[in-house]
Amino acid sequence: MRLATPLWVLAPALVLVPVFGLLPGLSHGGGWELIGQFAWAAVTPSLDPLVLGSALQGLGVTVGIALLGWAASLVLGLVLGLLSSRTVWRTLSGNAWPAEVIRRLLALPRAIHELLWGLLLLALLGLKPAVAIAAIAIPYGALVARMTSDLLDALPTRQLEALRAAGAGPIGALLTALGPPLMPQVISYGGYRLECALRSATLLGVFGLGGLGAELRLTLQSLNFRELWSGLWLLLAVMLSLEGLLGALRQRWAMPQRFVLSQGGVGRRGREMVLAGVALVPLLVGVARVLEVDPLALVQPHPLPPAPPVDWAGVAALPWPSLITNTLVLTLTAAALAVGGAPLLLLAVRPWGWGRVLVQLLWALGRLWPPPLTALLLLFVVQPGVLTGALALAFHNLGILGRLLLEASEAGGDRAGRTPAEQALEASGSGARLALLYGRYSSVASSYLAYGAYRADVILRESVVVGLVGATGLGSQLLEALSSFAWDQIAALVLAYAGLTLLGEDLSDRIRQRLLAQQHTSSSATSAIPGSPAADALPA
Amino acid sequence: MSGPAVLELEAIRVAGRRAPRLDGVTLRLAAGERVALIGPSGAGKSTMLGVANGLISPEQGTVRWRGEPPARAGSGRRRRQQARIGTLWQDLRLIDELSVQQNINAARLASWGWPRALLNLLLPMDSAACAQLLSRLDLDPALLSQPVSALSGGQRQRVALARLLRQEPLLLLADEPLASLDPRLADELLTLLLLEAKAPRALLLSLHRPDLLSDFDRVVGLRAGRIVFDAPPGAIDPSMLQALYAGATAAPAGAA
Numbered sequence: 001m002r003l004a005t006p007l008w009v010l011a012p013a014l015v016l017v018p019v020f021g022l023l024p025g026l027s028h029g030g031g032w033e034l035i036g037q038f039a040w041a042a043v044t045p046s047l048d049p050l051v052l053g054s055a056l057q058g059l060g061v062t063v064g065i066a067l068l069g070w071a072a073s074l075v076l077g078l079v080l081g082l083l084s085s086r087t088v089w090r091t092l093s094g095n096a097w098p099a100e101v102i103r104r105l106l107a108l109p110r111a112i113h114e115l116l117w118g119l120l121l122l123a124l125l126g127l128k129p130a131v132a133i134a135a136i137a138i139p140y141g142a143l144v145a146r147m148t149s150d151l152l153d154a155l156p157t158r159q160l161e162a163l164r165a166a167g168a169g170p171i172g173a174l175l176t177a178l179g180p181p182l183m184p185q186v187i188s189y190g191g192y193r194l195e196c197a198l199r200s201a202t203l204l205g206v207f208g209l210g211g212l213g214a215e216l217r218l219t220l221q222s223l224n225f226r227e228l229w230s231g232l233w234l235l236l237a238v239m240l241s242l243e244g245l246l247g248a249l250r251q252r253w254a255m256p257q258r259f260v261l262s263q264g265g266v267g268r269r270g271r272e273m274v275l276a277g278v279a280l281v282p283l284l285v286g287v288a289r290v291l292e293v294d295p296l297a298l299v300q301p302h303p304l305p306p307a308p309p310v311d312w313a314g315v316a317a318l319p320w321p322s323l324i325t326n327t328l329v330l331t332l333t334a335a336a337l338a339v340g341g342a343p344l345l346l347l348a349v350r351p352w353g354w355g356r357v358l359v360q361l362l363w364a365l366g367r368l369w370p371p372p373l374t375a376l377l378l379l380f381v382v383q384p385g386v387l388t389g390a391l392a393l394a395f396h397n398l399g400i401l402g403r404l405l406l407e408a409s410e411a412g413g414d415r416a417g418r419t420p421a422e423q424a425l426e427a428s429g430s431g432a433r434l435a436l437l438y439g440r441y442s443s444v445a446s447s448y449l450a451y452g453a454y455r456a457d458v459i460l461r462e463s464v465v466v467g468l469v470g471a472t473g474l475g476s477q478l479l480e481a482l483s484s485f486a487w488d489q490i491a492a493l494v495l496a497y498a499g500l501t502l503l504g505e506d507l508s509d510r511i512r513q514r515l516l517a518q519q520h521t522s523s524s525a526t527s528a529i530p531g532s533p534a535a536d537a538l539p540a
Numbered sequence: 541m542s543g544p545a546v547l548e549l550e551a552i553r554v555a556g557r558r559a560p561r562l563d564g565v566t567l568r569l570a571a572g573e574r575v576a577l578i579g580p581s582g583a584g585k586s587t588m589l590g591v592a593n594g595l596i597s598p599e600q601g602t603v604r605w606r607g608e609p610p611a612r613a614g615s616g617r618r619r620r621q622q623a624r625i626g627t628l629w630q631d632l633r634l635i636d637e638l639s640v641q642q643n644i645n646a647a648r649l650a651s652w653g654w655p656r657a658l659l660n661l662l663l664p665m666d667s668a669a670c671a672q673l674l675s676r677l678d679l680d681p682a683l684l685s686q687p688v689s690a691l692s693g694g695q696r697q698r699v700a701l702a703r704l705l706r707q708e709p710l711l712l713l714a715d716e717p718l719a720s721l722d723p724r725l726a727d728e729l730l731t732l733l734l735l736e737a738k739a740p741r742a743l744l745l746s747l748h749r750p751d752l753l754s755d756f757d758r759v760v761g762l763r764a765g766r767i768v769f770d771a772p773p774g775a776i777d778p779s780m781l782q783a784l785y786a787g788a789t790a791a792p793a794g795a796a
Contacts, residue, residue: 003661003662004637004638004639004642004661004662005637005638006637006638006661007658007661007662351614420629420631420633421633421634421635423595423633424627424629424633425646425649426595426622427593427594427595427622427625427627428622428623428625428626428627428647428649428650428707428709429619429620429621429622429623429624429625429649429650429651429707430619430646430649430650431619431649431650432614434649434652434654434657435649437657438635438638438646438649438657439633439635442635442636442637442638443635443636443637445637446637
């Protein structure tokens with residue numbers, strides 16, 4: 001018995017069986033009324049000018065933090081990316097080993113979630129706008145660096161060698177031979193990071209690092225759902241416009257789509273791109289002015305409360321096995337729910353045109369809604385624990401995966417997104433759902449799952465953000481340690497987290513390679529996401 | 541032709557970006573009839589086949605399948621109607637990731653419910669019927685378990701035909717099935733198609749090869765969305781073909 005490709009896509013959704021089995025035992029039913037009020041508030045948000053004004057102001061701060069953190073991460077990432085590229089080192093010095101060393105070192109900042117960076121910096125430096133920006137810039141910078149160097153080292157070096165052989169200087173040769181093919185990919189990926197930065201900035205706000213997030217959390221905890229939704233709808237509008245704008249720019253500049261980076265080639269309208277880049281600079285300076293960002297603040301520690309005495313025995317006495325198991329169970333459950341849930345939902349609503357729109361709206365909400373807030377909301381009706389955390393993370397990642405699935409599976413389709421094979425099945429009388437399963441999921445299965453494997457790795461890193469609903473493993477323990485300034489525990493937990501993340505990254509890399517190898521052996525004539533190893537390492 | 545009508549198109553109009561893709565096309569296909577559709581590229585051949593299989597809904601005109609108008613899209617009755625219409629696509633539209641057998645069985649999705657459709661993705665289903673189809677089309681039944689992507693071009697063509705036959709359609713539509721085949725394979729495929737298209741079935745096939753028209757019952761010439769002639773192959777003379785293709789960029793193969 002061999003599982004055929006379309007079923008791979010749905011197989012992760014089997015986790016719904018135990019989840020639905022466990023949920024009734026965990027729910028306490030008391031808060032359904034509150035959930036109802038919350039849902040009703042979605043269509044009756046507060047229009048009080050005061051509420052809207054303060055939401056807009058918070059939103060401004062969030063967007064500002066996102067923009068600045070993103071810009072800083074790009075600069076940081078490009079520089080570090082060049083520094084960790086084997087090709088660059090080989091051209092400049094003849095040796096590639098320094099690239100390897102830098103690459104290894106960058107794994108640590110990348111393995112620590114931006115929220116952890118934020119909370120660590122917050123504890124050390126106090127509440128300053130620069131803290132949230134650095135919290136985004138550091139891990140994102142390390143990510144961009146990895147992408148840049150991966151892309152660079154995957155480029156063919158023949159032109160470079162030819163230029164060098166013709167006597168060109170190393171820097172000139174690098175720029176001429178590798179710049180043009182690299183730029184569109186970096187810009188396309190960079191644009192996508194801005195969307196991520198907006199989500200991260202919102203999340204940081206939830207933990208008090210500035211912006212709209214704090215208000216979302218306060219209004220949720222004080223049950224002012226109508227005010228909550230005012231902020232939420234505004235945030236949704238900003239997020240969808242940003243996604244739309246970036247999508248349009250990608251198309252206009254003939255950029256590779258997010259997950260199709262193998263096409264290569266130089267983006268068109270180079271002048272426009274440069275202009276847009278230049279126009280960003282005064283915007284960024286202006287935003288920094290308004291937010292009163294002081295980069296120097298990052299080197300001025302603020303007085304710390306007296307730290308409790310270091311107690312390594314206490315660290316060792318932490319329930320490590322259960323902390324790690326819970327973290328892994330949380331991650332895998334959330335990943336399976338998100339990866340399997342997206343195609344299942346799409347399948348469920350396929351026969352109805354409005355169903356697709358509804359699902360897209362749900363996914364958009366999932367993307368923007370920070371997981372800790374979902375977790376808090378779930379606490380109204382479910383007991384705290386691993387499953388609650390997993391559901392919250394799953395909802396968020398469902399939004400991200402769903403959008404990806406839709407984009408990837410509708411590429412090359414007709415107006416309703418149907419691929420040729422799907423049309424053929426419908427024309428022979430098959431129902432819309434079965435045609436989708438057979439005709440569309442077949443071709444996206446391996447690249448979608450390859451992305452899902454990558455996403456699982458992101459979820460592992462992200463699991464810290466739902467730590468505040470308690471008993472979710474390393475995350476909740478870490479948040480507890482942070483709030484009591486137990487530096488010994490913090491250090492041990494962060495290292496454990498980072499180690500786990502790096503292992504997970506390695507594992508998901510292997511799974512991805514295997515899935516993509518599978519895809520390459522089967523003909524790629526109809527596959528919607530032509531995957532190159534470099535391409536599929538990209539999205540985040 | 542007498543026989544009961546399998547397909548009737550009446551005054552069909554399909555809008556295009558500049559000119560209409562089909563403009564007042566009327567055609568009746570009776571059971572047992574084998575009709576060739578010729579014309580230059582862009583004449584509307586694929587559009588006409590799209591209208592015939594229900595993929596394209598015309599702005600004006602009526603379509604009738606075996607005397608019935610098409611039911612509402614997405615309804616069960618529409619699906620039952622479409623299950624009797626089989627199309628051999630120009631790009632075959634096989635599912636590369638699935639095995640030959642799963643592809644052939646995909647033709648049964650119209651009548652299979654979810655359990656069988658899912659089971660087909662797990663286990664070899666209806667092996668005897670599938671193997672019989674392959675032998676009928678001169679393919680080795682051992683190919684059944686192969687992924688479609690591992691087959692040669694000619695083999696893929698036949699698997700697509702096997703899927704079409706597994707559907708047990710009454711109306712066979714084929715969109716330039718011979719275009720990408722070498723002359724020998726093209727001959728073989730056409731012979732197979734003509735053989736299968738016996739009453740109560742009817743065949744509508746678009747092609748670019750005026751030298752292969754002799755075995756059809758009727759030849760329909762399409763140009764710029766209009767039917768220029770509709771006559772038995774014996775009545776088609778070279779001047780009609782020249783007029784049909786005049787000024788077209790792609791000259792028909794073997795037209796001289």
